[in-house]
Amino acid sequence: MKRLLSSIRDGNGFDIVLVAFPLGFLFLMAGLPLLYNILMSFQEVDMFSLGTFLRPFVGFKNYQDLFSQPETWPILGNTAIFVTGSIAGQFLIGFGLALFFWVNFPGASWLRGLFLVSWVMPGLVVGAIWNWILSGDFGVLNFMLRETGIISGNIFWRSDPNYSLYAVIIANIWLGTAFNMILLSVGLASIPGDLYEAAELDGANAWQRFWTITLPMMRSTIGAIVSLGLIFTLQQFDLFAAITSGGPNNSSNVTQYWAWDLSFRQYDFAKGATISVIMIVFVMFASVVYVRSTRHEVRG
Amino acid sequence: MSDTNRNRLMLVIAIVMAAIYLFPLYWMFITALKSGSEMFATPPSFWPSEPQWATYAFVWESRGMGRYLWNSLVIAFGSVTLITVLGVGCAYVLARYRNVWVDIGLFLILMLQVLPASLMITPIFVGFSQLGMLNYPRLAVIIAIAAKSMPFFVVLVRATFMAVPQELEEAALVDGNSRVGAFFNIVLPLARNGILVSAILIFMQAFGEFVYSKSIIQAVELQPASVGLNSFMGPNTNEWNNIMAYATIYVTPILAIFVLLQRRIVSGLTSGAIK
Numbered sequence: 001m002k003r004l005l006s007s008i009r010d011g012n013g014f015d016i017v018l019v020a021f022p023l024g025f026l027f028l029m030a031g032l033p034l035l036y037n038i039l040m041s042f043q044e045v046d047m048f049s050l051g052t053f054l055r056p057f058v059g060f061k062n063y064q065d066l067f068s069q070p071e072t073w074p075i076l077g078n079t080a081i082f083v084t085g086s087i088a089g090q091f092l093i094g095f096g097l098a099l100f101f102w103v104n105f106p107g108a109s110w111l112r113g114l115f116l117v118s119w120v121m122p123g124l125v126v127g128a129i130w131n132w133i134l135s136g137d138f139g140v141l142n143f144m145l146r147e148t149g150i151i152s153g154n155i156f157w158r159s160d161p162n163y164s165l166y167a168v169i170i171a172n173i174w175l176g177t178a179f180n181m182i183l184l185s186v187g188l189a190s191i192p193g194d195l196y197e198a199a200e201l202d203g204a205n206a207w208q209r210f211w212t213i214t215l216p217m218m219r220s221t222i223g224a225i226v227s228l229g230l231i232f233t234l235q236q237f238d239l240f241a242a243i244t245s246g247g248p249n250n251s252s253n254v255t256q257y258w259a260w261d262l263s264f265r266q267y268d269f270a271k272g273a274t275i276s277v278i279m280i281v282f283v284m285f286a287s288v289v290y291v292r293s294t295r296h297e298v299r300g
Numbered sequence: 301m302s303d304t305n306r307n308r309l310m311l312v313i314a315i316v317m318a319a320i321y322l323f324p325l326y327w328m329f330i331t332a333l334k335s336g337s338e339m340f341a342t343p344p345s346f347w348p349s350e351p352q353w354a355t356y357a358f359v360w361e362s363r364g365m366g367r368y369l370w371n372s373l374v375i376a377f378g379s380v381t382l383i384t385v386l387g388v389g390c391a392y393v394l395a396r397y398r399n400v401w402v403d404i405g406l407f408l409i410l411m412l413q414v415l416p417a418s419l420m421i422t423p424i425f426v427g428f429s430q431l432g433m434l435n436y437p438r439l440a441v442i443i444a445i446a447a448k449s450m451p452f453f454v455v456l457v458r459a460t461f462m463a464v465p466q467e468l469e470e471a472a473l474v475d476g477n478s479r480v481g482a483f484f485n486i487v488l489p490l491a492r493n494g495i496l497v498s499a500i501l502i503f504m505q506a507f508g509e510f511v512y513s514k515s516i517i518q519a520v521e522l523q524p525a526s527v528g529l530n531s532f533m534g535p536n537t538n539e540w541n542n543i544m545a546y547a548t549i550y551v552t553p554i555l556a557i558f559v560l561l562q563r564r565i566v567s568g569l570t571s572g573a574i575k
Contacts, residue, residue, distance in 0.1 A: 010478040015396070018389030022450065023405070025386055029447030030412045033423035040423060051430055097317070105310040111318050113566045117325065120501075120558050120565075122508020124526040125547045128533060129324045132331065132540045138340045140327060147343075174324065186570045237418040238510045241530060256418045263422045264515050276419035287414040291407060 034280070040273035047267055062274040071250050078165055079234075079254040085166070086236075087229040089173035091222075094180030101181070102188045112185065115178035123175070127242020130171035134158060134243070161251035164244045168252055171239050176232060180225055187221030188214070223293035230286040234279065255279050332356070332545040339541050352541070359545045363532060365525065369550070371438065372524035375513065376506040378442035379449065380499050386446070387453045388495060392487065394454065395461035406458075413451035417511045420448070425515055437517040444512045449502050456501070456568060460494025461487070497568035500561065504554050525550050 007013030041062055043055040066072055101112045118126065133141050136156035145151045157167035191214065199209050215222075237256055240246055246253035246261060253261070255275055263272030319326075331339060333351040359365065394402055394409075424444055425434075433440045464487055472482040488495075510526040517523050529550065532543055558565060 009480050014479040014483070015393045019393045019405070022386040022390035022454070026409070026412055026447060026450060029424075029443060030415065030420070033420055033427060034415070036427055037420075037423040040426065045426070050426060053430070100317070101314070103310060105307040105314070107311055108314065110562070111314050113562045114318055114559075115321055116562070116566060116569075117322065117555060117558055120504050120554060121551050122510070122526055122554070124508065124510050124529050125328075125551050126324075128529060128543055128547050129328045131533065132544065133324060133327060135540075138342070138344070140344050143342070143344055174321075177321075182566060182570060231414045235414075235416040235418075237416070238508075238526075241510065241514070242533065245535075256416050260418045260421060260511065260515070263425070269422055269426055272422040276422055279419055280415060283414050283416060283419075284411060287411055290414075291410050 037273050037276050037280070040270055041277045043270060045268075045270040045273070050269070058270075062270050066271055066274050071253070075250060075253050075255060075258050078250075078252065079256075081165060082169060082172070082236075082254050083230060083233045085169040086172045086176065086233045087226060089169070090176040090180045090229055091226065093173065093177045095184055097177070097181045098184035098188055101185060112181070116182060118175050118177070119179045123236075123238025124242050126171060126175050127239045130167070130174070130239070131158065131243045134167050134170070158244055159248055161248055164248060164252035168239050168243050171243060172233065172236055175236075175239070176229065179232075180229065183225050183228070184218070184221065187218050187225075191217045220293050224290055227286050227290035227293065231283060231290065234283050234286070328544045328547055328551075331541055332548045334541050336541065340538075355541055355545045356549065359542050360549065363528060363542075363546060365528070365546065365549060367521060368523065368525040368528040371522055372507050372526070375438055375441055375445065375509065375524055376503050378438070379445040379506040380503045382442060382446040383450045383453050383502055384495070384499055387450050388457060388488075390450075391454045391457035392461050392483065392491075395458045396466070409451045409454055412447075413455070415448075417444075417448055421511055421515050424512075428516065434516065437519065437522055440516050441509070441512045444516070445506050445509055448512075449505060453498050453502050456498040457491070457495055460491045460498070460568075463494075464490045493564070494568060497561070497564050500557065501565060501569065504557065507554060 004013065008017055040055075042057055042059060043049075044058050044061075045055055049055045097112075097115070101108050133139055134157035136142065136154050136159065139154075139157070141157075142151070142154045145155070155163055157163050195213050195217070196209060199213055204212065234256060237260065240252070240254065240257040244252040246257050250258075256279060259272045259275040259279065262268045262275065330346070330348060332355060333348040333353070334345070335348075335350060335352050338345060338349060394406060421444075428434055428440050428444075433443075468490070469482050469487055472486045473479070477485065508526055509524070510530070513524050514527050514530065517527065529543070529546055532539075532546060537543065
């Protein structure tokens with residue numbers, strides 16, 4: 001007992017105590033729910049069996065039911081469009097801004113940091129603002145598009161099934177661009193300057209320098225940022241809740257919103273758990289890519 | 301073109317781009333000051349003709365914002381405290397050693413960081429309801445947020461501890477400090493700034509948290525401001541000036557903290573997310 005105490009005070013026991021509590025907490029509150037989720041996806045769960053662990057097992061019935069529902073494939077397709085659209089927009093605009101701010105001028109880093117307000121704001125507030133900007137009759141975006149002659153009639157962003165998903169994508173691009181830009185700036189700053197001097201001496205123009213130096217040197221950063229983007233877009237929930245609620249008629253519904261909707265609107269916890277399991281497998285895959293690309297960077 | 305002229309030109313372009321990017325924020329502030337009829341004018345006015353400052357007091361009173369914001373504060377402070385108490389030690393140990401076990405631990409933590417809240421809420425809700433935790437909804441939300449955000453905090457703070465030279469701690473041990481003493485007297489004070497910035501980032505996240513609060517907290521008087529904003533925005537609402545006033549009151553404290561500590565927050569964020 002005494003040896004144990006002294007080890008905690010002045011030995012490896014100290015480290016073990018420091019690590020054991022947080023890891024135990026994470027296991028209880030994140031690891032167990034994960035396993036419980038998988039368990040529930042093989043059970044029949046309704047309001048009456050919510051309070052017990054011993055629910056009837058149904059095998060893969062939840063999965064079969066899920067994929068025989070007519071809305072499943074369109075929602076999976078929406079998720080793919082949402083993820084690709086958001087990541088492409090965030091990355092391209094973010095990269096453009098990062099390249100611009102890479103040219104050092106007084107005030108550059110302060111102004112660059114200011115962009116990040118979009119990222120620290122609560123998602124619900126961002127959603128509320130964009131909901132108002134995108135509104136059909138009185139939205140300021142429609143007004144600007146009309147004035148510049150891009151559209152002739154108002155687009156009903158939130159209620160037209162052809163546009164509702166893009167309404168959320170626009171808001172999500174705005175939300176995530178700044179974060180992409182900041183991380184890309186860090187990557188750009190770590191490229192050694194003498195590479196460019198050497199290339200310039202060899203007569204490479206700006207375009208060639210970008211393709212042969214900047215992009216190859218940024219490869220691992222870009223890998224990390226794209227997989228981080230995938231992780232963050234699959235976490236995006238608040239914007240859907242604030243702008244379209246997945247509607248109209250599921251036209252802007254994505255899996256992460258649908259899983260919640262199934263559980264907490266339709267009280268079909270088993271289906272919610274089933275969708276969650278499928279998506280979590282996807283997210284885990286993305287995070288393996290992310291971890292691999294950041295490790296690559298540390299090793300150089 | 302001379303260097304000063306080039307710098308000025310770049311600065312002007314940068315300010316224009318920032319202005320375009322931050323236009324949604326401007327639109328929020330401006331809409332909150334418009335009257336009901338001005339809000340729906342065509343073409344929209346980009347400067348309120350008669351600023352309606354009374355909207356703020358009206359919204360604060362009629363929506364009971366004091367209670368909502370208080371709940372947001374309770375939840376944010378609760379989760380930051382829980383995360384800091386548990387996470388700092390974990391980050392310290394993960395920064396101090398370099399072996400297979402630390403790699404495995406870090407990998408698991410990164411994996412937990414990526415689980416979307418809206419997917420995890422189903423098992424958490426069912427589990428909590430079985431344990432009777434739903435009788436203490438705010439505590440349940442605090443615990444759920446802590447489990448969600450602690451991995452991110454650990455990754456950020458670990459980067460801070462990595463920057464503290466290990467020789468300092470060893471010197472303290474040679475001078476007769478115990479491990480506990482060296483940790484609290486030497487290492488922790490040196491890493492204080494990094495911990496503080498990470499805690500502020502977590503605070504801002506928890507202050508705006510929505511999924512867990514919306515699903516777990518049923519009683520209106522315990523809900524945070526994000527859920528309050530959500531219930532304010534019905535499907536066919538036309539009170540946009542009031543909603544924007546609500547949003548302004550809600551985000552202004554966060555924006556103020558961010559603008560004041562911008563440099564530190566940005567550098568703290570970038571050190572953890574990439575390396």
